Amino acid sequence: MSRSNDAAPLTITVDGDPLRALAGQSVAGAMEAAGIRTWRSNPVDGSPRAPFCGMGVCYECELHVDGSAETRACMVEVERGLVVRTEGVGRVHD
Numbered sequence: 001m002s003r004s005n006d007a008a009p010l011t012i013t014v015d016g017d018p019l020r021a022l023a024g025q026s027v028a029g030a031m032e033a034a035g036i037r038t039w040r041s042n043p044v045d046g047s048p049r050a051p052f053c054g055m056g057v058c059y060e061c062e063l064h065v066d067g068s069a070e071t072r073a074c075m076v077e078v079e080r081g082l083v084v085r086t087e088g089v090g091r092v093h094d
């Protein structure tokens, strides 16, 4: 059995800045690996919010990917050239 830790490096853009990621990472995982721990705030009290579940349940990781409406960053795999924007996220879910 062979094992490989040779995930291919690639670059995505986060709010206009390049961010190195590895193929197979989620957008949330790549951002957290780069030290970006929070990217949205609670619209009620402005408190910072951060990814919590990592599996698409909590919606705390929402942002915009390639011009999309709010998308769960933990559910999107990085791709070369992917463009992420964090402005304007902060919706509260029931």
Ligand code: FES
Pocket: 028, 050, 051, 052, 053, 054, 055, 056, 057, 058, 059, 060, 061, 062, 072, 073, 074, 075
């Ligand atoms: S971290 Fe919970 S939905 Fe993404």
